[in-house]
Amino acid sequence: MIRIKSIYKSFEHKEVLKNISKEFNKGETNLIIGRSGSGKTVLIKSIVGLLEVDGGHIFYDDRDFTSMNQKLRKKLRQEMGMVFQGGALFDSLTVEENVRFPLDMFSSLSPVEKQKQVDFCLDRVNLVDANKLYPSEISGGMQKRVAIARAIVMNPKYLFCDEPNSGLDPETAMVIDGLVHQITVDLQITTIINTHDMNSVMEIGDNILFISEGEMCWEGNRKEILHSDNQKLQEFVFANKQYQRIRDEKIEGGKS
Amino acid sequence: MRILNLTGRYFALLLKVFSRPERHSVYARQTFNEIDNLGVKSVGIVVVISIFMGGITTLQVAYNMSNPLLPVYLIGLGNRDTLILEFSSTIMALIMAGKIGANITSEIGSMKVTEQIDSLEIMGVNSASYLILPKIIAVVFIFPFLYVLSVFFGLIGGLIVGPAVGAVTAPDYLAGIQYLFNPYYVTFSLIKCVVFGFLIASIASFFGYTVEGGAFDVGTASTRAVVNTNILILVWDLILTQLLL
Numbered sequence: 001m002i003r004i005k006s007i008y009k010s011f012e013h014k015e016v017l018k019n020i021s022k023e024f025n026k027g028e029t030n031l032i033i034g035r036s037g038s039g040k041t042v043l044i045k046s047i048v049g050l051l052e053v054d055g056g057h058i059f060y061d062d063r064d065f066t067s068m069n070q071k072l073r074k075k076l077r078q079e080m081g082m083v084f085q086g087g088a089l090f091d092s093l094t095v096e097e098n099v100r101f102p103l104d105m106f107s108s109l110s111p112v113e114k115q116k117q118v119d120f121c122l123d124r125v126n127l128v129d130a131n132k133l134y135p136s137e138i139s140g141g142m143q144k145r146v147a148i149a150r151a152i153v154m155n156p157k158y159l160f161c162d163e164p165n166s167g168l169d170p171e172t173a174m175v176i177d178g179l180v181h182q183i184t185v186d187l188q189i190t191t192i193i194n195t196h197d198m199n200s201v202m203e204i205g206d207n208i209l210f211i212s213e214g215e216m217c218w219e220g221n222r223k224e225i226l227h228s229d230n231q232k233l234q235e236f237v238f239a240n241k242q243y244q245r246i247r248d249e250k251i252e253g254g255k256s
Numbered sequence: 257m258r259i260l261n262l263t264g265r266y267f268a269l270l271l272k273v274f275s276r277p278e279r280h281s282v283y284a285r286q287t288f289n290e291i292d293n294l295g296v297k298s299v300g301i302v303v304v305i306s307i308f309m310g311g312i313t314t315l316q317v318a319y320n321m322s323n324p325l326l327p328v329y330l331i332g333l334g335n336r337d338t339l340i341l342e343f344s345s346t347i348m349a350l351i352m353a354g355k356i357g358a359n360i361t362s363e364i365g366s367m368k369v370t371e372q373i374d375s376l377e378i379m380g381v382n383s384a385s386y387l388i389l390p391k392i393i394a395v396v397f398i399f400p401f402l403y404v405l406s407v408f409f410g411l412i413g414g415l416i417v418g419p420a421v422g423a424v425t426a427p428d429y430l431a432g433i434q435y436l437f438n439p440y441y442v443t444f445s446l447i448k449c450v451v452f453g454f455l456i457a458s459i460a461s462f463f464g465y466t467v468e469g470g471a472f473d474v475g476t477a478s479t480r481a482v483v484n485t486n487i488l489i490l491v492w493d494l495i496l497t498q499l500l501l
Contacts, residue, residue: 050374077380088375091366102379105279160378 001026001061002047002158002190008055009039009046009214016042017053020209020216027188028206029181033195035236039214040194041085044162047192048080049073060158078106081151083161083180087143089135089150095122096131099150106154121149125179141172145179152183159184161193165200173197177204198240201225210236266462272384273392273458287390294356294391294457295398299405305351306344306406310413313338318423331424332432335414337441344406345445346493349452352402353485357460360391361481364464365474373465388461392454399453400446407442444500451496452489459485 002024009017016039024030032040045051047058049065058065060076068076089098099121103114122131125145135143144164151159161180165173181204184191195201201208205222210233218230225237226246238244277283317334364387367373376383411433418424424432463481467473 045374048378050377074380074382077378080378080380082375082378084371084375086370088371090372090375104282105379105381154379 002192003059004047004056005059006056007043007046007053007058009042009051009053015214017046017214020056020211020214022209022216022219024190024192025207026190027185028191029184029204030190030192030207030209031195031201031205032192032209032211033201033205033236034211036196038211040196040211041162042214043211044160044192044194048082048160049077078102078154079157081154081156081159083144083147083151083159083164085163085166087135087140087147089143089146091135094132094134095127095138095146098135098146099153102150102154117153118149121153122146124152124183125149126175140167141169141176144168144172144176148176148179148183152187155187157189159189159191161191163194163196165195165197170199173199174203180204198237198243201237212236265466266459269384269388269462269465270458272382273388273461275382275385277385277389278381283386283390286386287393290390290394291398294359294394295402298352298355298398298402301351301355302348302402302406303409305348306339306409307413307416309343309347309406310335310339310410310415311417312413313343313410314414314418314429315421315423318418328424328428329432329435331418332414332429333435334432335418336411336433336437339407339410340441340445344403344410345448345452346489348403348406349399349449349456349489350486352399352452353456353460353489354482356395357456357482357485358478360457360460361464361467361478362474364388364461365467365477366471368465368467369470369474384465388458388465391461392457395457396450396453399449399456403445403449444496447500448493448496451492455488455492456485459488 003022004024005021007017007020008015020043032043034040042051046053049058053066056066060079063076065073065076089095090101093101096118099118100114103109103117107114109117122128125148127142127145127149130138130142130146135146138146148164159180164176164180168176177200180191180193183189193200193204202222202225205225208218208220208222208225209216210218210230212232218228218233220228225233226243228234314331314335317338318331321328321330321334364373367387373383373387376386414433415426415429418429419426460481463477463484464474467477
């Protein structure tokens with residue numbers, strides 16, 4: 001479980017995160033949603049420590065990350081996996097080498113065991129026959145899957161995904177969503193996903209935090225989101241005509 | 257004020273670079289890759305430039321020795337000392353700052369803007385040390401070899417061009433390059449090469465590692481890296497010459 005408490009973050013006098021508190025549960029896909037520029041990426045980067053918060057605390061299973069020194073943070077980070085918006089695969093390494101990289105760096109497994117783990121993870125994300133290809137030789141969807149495989153190769157306790165569906169077609173996006181959700185449930189890890197994709201929200205949103213202009217506006221799950229009367233959330237969710245139709249149908253259904 | 261800020265950030269980054277590696281075997285492999293990528297792949301351009309440099313220097317020394325009382329073998333000597341003392345170390349360093357330096361800045365800068373460096377940090381890897389330390393070791397290690405290669409091919413260039421245009425005969429040229437040889441000149445230049453190698457790799461890495469923005473900013477950082485490295489090479493050339501010669 002990850003718990004954030006009263007997080008504040010500013011950039012040159014511009015307050016980007018204001019007093020955000022939330023618990024992200026184990027075995028659930030926790031979503032941070034909001035418009036572009038609402039502070040989602042700053043929040044997730046603050047949680048993993050790529051950005052230093054100005055105030056507040058971040059707890060990883062009751063371990064206070066904000067008060068840890070660099071050495072302890074480095075150790076804790078070996079329990080994290082992260083899928084970046086663009087995949088962030090190492091261009092100079094093949095798919096297989098990318099996935100094996102954390103093992104080469106930190107594990108004491110034998111080369112054969114490492115290879116088994118790499119094959120298992122690539123198989124887990126349904127990626128076959130791509131081991132020897134370079135990131136530039138595979139599609140965006142495949143790159144995201146390699147990034148997921150790399151993120152889970154060390155059996156992390158915490159998985160972070162920053163806009164995992166950006167730049168993907170709706171079908172591939174659904175595959176990626178399903179994959180992340182399945183991994184979260186199977187491995188019982190704490191997953192936090194940043195997204196503004198409503199399809200993802202409705203498919204896998206077990207625990208949702210909606211932020212607007214750096215402020216926490218609403219929290220709930222995918223069932224509650226359509227019935228919320230929060231004005232900002234409604235404007236965000238029902239900007240899409242498809243969801244307006246779903247809401248209208250539900251209201252009609254309720255009346256009859 | 258800006259220079260002080262840059263200098264402070266540069267030394268702060270160096271502190272991060274020279275910290276204990278997570279896995280020595282991975283760093284060693286990376287260092288060998290960098291020796292190949294930054295050093296061995298520069299041999300071609302070093303050889304070509306050195307041959308021309310030696311040839312042109314020989315011609316210019318010959319052109320300036322119009323006094324018939326001066327022995328002709330001094331043309332070879334002039335070329336040798338120019339190459340050993342300055343051209344094969346400083347001029348080659350300026351050229352390598354362009355080739356290797358721009359390569360390093362654009363590689364690390366691209367990794368920065370595509371979040372590959374963040375990705376390393378999330379894994380718990382000291383990204384500065386992992387990316388920069390092997391490059392510094394590789395360039396500091398390989399640069400003296402490139403220097404020796406440059407001197408050799410510069411002398412060959414003189415041997416080809418001098419007799420070919422009738423400026424000096426081959427025996428006179430060969431006598432000249434062996435005349436009054438001072439081995440300390442080589443030691444002095446090798447020390448310069450180590451310093452220049454460190455400057456090239458570390459400054460280029462600094463500008464790449466601290467880049468923010470997109471592809472345009474990576475290009476700007478590469479230019480700034482090369483300009484700053486060139487200036488610092490010349491400043492250190494002056495300091496080392498005053499101190500050691």
